[in-house]
Amino acid sequence: xxxxxxxxxxxxxIVVEPDVHGDERGxxxxxxxxxxLPGGREMVQANRADRTAGCVVGLHFHLHQADYWYxxxxxxxxxxxxxxxxxxxxxxxxxxxxxxxPGGGHDHRGVYIPPGVAHGFAALxxxxxxxxxxxxxxxxxxxxxxxxxxAVGADWGVTDPVLSARDAANPNRPDLDPGRRPHIGLRT
Numbered sequence: 001x002x003x004x005x006x007x008x009x010x011x012x013x014i015v016v017e018p019d020v021h022g023d024e025r026g027x028x029x030x031x032x033x034x035x036x037l038p039g040g041r042e043m044v045q046a047n048r049a050d051r052t053a054g055c056v057v058g059l060h061f062h063l064h065q066a067d068y069w070y071x072x073x074x075x076x077x078x079x080x081x082x083x084x085x086x087x088x089x090x091x092x093x094x095x096x097x098x099x100x101x102p103g104g105g106h107d108h109r110g111v112y113i114p115p116g117v118a119h120g121f122a123a124l125x126x127x128x129x130x131x132x133x134x135x136x137x138x139x140x141x142x143x144x145x146x147x148x149x150x151a152v153g154a155d156w157g158v159t160d161p162v163l164s165a166r167d168a169a170n171p172n173r174p175d176l177d178p179g180r181r182p183h184i185g186l187r188t
Contacts, residue, residue, distance in 0.1 A: 058120015074127025
């Protein structure tokens, strides 16, 4: 049975360690199950991204949408930062590696990211990431925070990262529009 463990760093984040079944043919992994996320909503859209080693995506955040990430191939350094006013973990940063592990193998963990928690990843190796979301794409709910914000203070595990123009232009935390800052309880 999979283990879904609430983060001790950021409230509402859940790290899932699914069961892996394998033999000489390969492996089978149940990567997502709704029951692993008590209090979460149904995921309604699935997305996939392929990224090359050295790229950084994010930090992004949503006021209304939660994400569930899984890395089936490659290796990602995931960075999470709590932006939610009123959260007991407001300002906390969590870093975890998903996918390939040093020395070979794959850990198959997934991570649930609640609304208001900024999230991004660095491709430590070429990777594929899948993410489920509990809301359909809404450009008004696509917000950003500078990946290199000193308030985040994360080690992304890459030097000279490749960024999109959007991600390179994201503001630091003190420069976020106060009217677009997430807070506990904001979700529709």
